[in-house]
Amino acid sequence: MSTSLATDNAIGRAQELDKNDAIAFTRSEFNIPTTAQIASTRLPSESSEACPSSDKECVYLCGNSLGLQPKRTPARIGQYLATWATQGVQGHFKPLEDSPLPTWLDADAKAAQLMAPIVGAAESEVAVMQTLTANLHLLMSAFYHPDINGRHKIILESRAFPSDHFAVETQLRHHGLSPDTSMVTVKSPFSEDNVLSSYDIMSVISTHAADTALILLPGIQYYTGQLLDIPVINAFAHKHGIFVIWDLAHAVGNVPLSLHDWDVDAAAWCSYKYLNAGPGSIGGLFVHERNSLVTKAITDDCPEEGYSNRLAGWWGNDKRTRFAMANKFHPVGGAAGFQLSNPSILDITSLCASLEVFALAGGLSALRNKSLAITAFLEDLLLNSMTDQDKALFRIITPSDPDQRGAQLSLLLLQDGLLETVMKELEARAVIVDERKPDVIRVAPAPLYNTFEDCVKFVDAFSLALQAARAVKGCV
Template identity: 75%
Template sequence: MGVDIPKAQEMDKASALALRSEFIIPTKADIASTHLANQGPQSSPLFPRHDDSERCVYLCGNSLGLQPKRTPTRINQYLSTWATQGVQGHFKPLERSPLPTWLDADARAAELIAPIVGASESDVAVMQTLTANLHLLMSAFYHPDVKSKHKIILENKAFPSDHFVVETQLRHHGLTPETSMVLIEAPSNQDNIFSTDDILSVISAHAEETALILLPGIQYYTGQLFDIQTITAFAHKHNIVVIWDLAHAVGNVPLSLHDWEVDAAAWCSYKYLNGGPGCIGGMFVHENISLVTREITDEKPEEGYRNRLAGWWGNDKKTRFRMANKFHPVSGAAGFQLSNPSILDITSLGASLEVFKEAGGMQPLREKSLQLTGYLEKELNEMSAPDRELFRIITPSDPEQRGAQLSILLAEGTLEIVMRELESRHVIVDERRPDVIRVAPTPLYNTFEDCATFVAAFSAALAAVRA
């Protein structure tokens, strides 16, 4: 018996969270086309409205989020400000404009992102990109002592950038990965799922020599959600700093970084935050370690704050434009900023953060996410026996240990056929070679019908494998 799509449609009608209309869902014709479309906002004559039946099934928000309809409007407002005000746009508020001055754009973005990560506004900064921010945090918090604490712990299948950050930071300090990098190995290398105890046992074994831990909030390959609070608290008992890579967690699951006393974290904004490809990243630094505790003096300018790689935009706003060569950082995460941020990027991100605010925060999104992912898992598990022989879900079945993603391990050598068949049916997911597809029903814009349509297309793809 196949998946019941009419039932899924009825479930969508009963769903309390309905923000799909805030996003531009590509049509089937769009994703099949090889030409640049002449499109504007979806409500414009250049971009006519479409019924859901004409739209593709997009389950790839874990890789790149869809465009909010208000994004082109906000970007055009930014361009209009630049065109008509020039440099005055930095300081001059404009009536009827929903945008802040460029001087205050980063502060407005921090205000909007803070509730999403469970922080105060001063704990966060919208700046740079994910990997750049990880390097900046490492420069501030990794101070190895070769004779004692010098090791960095990370998991063995961390996203490549995290490996590169750790390896190059070690070499920067005259150390080597062979002597100073500790990899947490999963009991099953194929599934790469860790228990919290697996992680804590490695920390215990290397605690005396470990200076820093870098872990993902959600593991990109499996979709596993780590116990951030427990791991952080355990590391602190051993006097170890933990930096969290939240690329796949921010905008996906509720976070309470301040209350969990997380030291520091970094993230990107183009996945669940829908900022756009390569959009500006973000950083969290807990107020306990980011405060500027005293006035900076000419005699001892480095006193009163934790040292970091610095730039003029991290300087106190009151003195930033005096052009004095004395660094006096803003208290909080904003004091880790370098250059003035891209206003184009912040404007694009801000459009999506407005939608998050209208959604009522992360809790209702999490509730809808659990429903969608639970429904998807159920339908996959109820597929026919011949289908089930060709795949299995490697994401933890416990809803509390995952976000809005199910990773499906396919039978060896079937990935290309499955991806080709899904794409021919206008279903967009992503692949992680050699044998995994990642399916992410994003609660802001995905539906039960999307999940049901994926299962039907996936079954057809598996039939093609067997043919």
């Protein structure tokens, strides 16, 4: 890649930072696509020759959309397939002495064990299951109890991810309510980019507290990359007796979370972004222990009570009764009692392969330290290493306060019609980021596998892409 913009000083700084990066070794745990692979239109076969050593790795800054594949994932999936091929149904119950994998009956419990420290929870408060929106629906079905004459409203942000918006609207209709009267959206009266302050959110909560039953908010807003103050907002909602569900799609594996200590009611997330489990892979949910108690021993001749109602399935049954085939629900205490069908072992195997790498890195604290440094470095390059002509075409809409963001910086292009050309030019230079139409580019240096030098290469390519876009539009 040419360096028409990035100075030797910037490259030198990046190389020095990479040299001193305490978790630089985790990059070697991932398959980084090469420039040739990014440009290829053919599926590589097992018999394909290895890429030449001269083929450089691409600049992949898209972990906020889809994380890269850990190198151990194919090995773990191969072990799962070998178990299935040689053991059949016995794989559910039969441990294999030389296998690193749990039995399929215990795979969800193993995943919860690895996932719990990522979200700051007790193992019993985490269930690895379903997908993000399905889990949001399951949580709302359990904890949204509208009273038409009292509390019935759901509060969410005005620019919520569309799937969250759809979920809220359909939950309201499911209860015979109208989004026009029972859905409240939060919009900042002060920020043109709708970056929400805690005050903005708490002001709306105060206004609607008397008739609000539920709040659904993101840990990190997908469009702006803003990290909300989860513990402060959560505590304020609780003072008004409102149950809060957090969508952690962009926060999990990205920023440190302490869901139990923050007294979070419930949360859900996906695993294909910063958790690197693969496209559409299995999701997860958190239910605080006080919301998932089973307070009575449920027997065949005892009423089904003593637990919060939920949409139930057989995998939520206590393992001691799961295979009894009785038509009485005996939920296990904790988040696992919210499970439905037996989970995809293929998905869980892929997720756990990535969570092994998180453990190698030393957990979220080490990742956060690097994330703060590498995102600040990228921000500095964008603000101070680009020409005034370039900087006139974009601005960063993600908060500049490091405590209000994760790994992502969202760049708003300031002239109509630039996005298509800029994205095409970046891809031509093997720089992978993502877009949110009509005019936002999201750039996310994931600390597990991105380098400081990646940031320099991106800024250089971005400058050249802006030059190309100006030429297409006939700008000076």
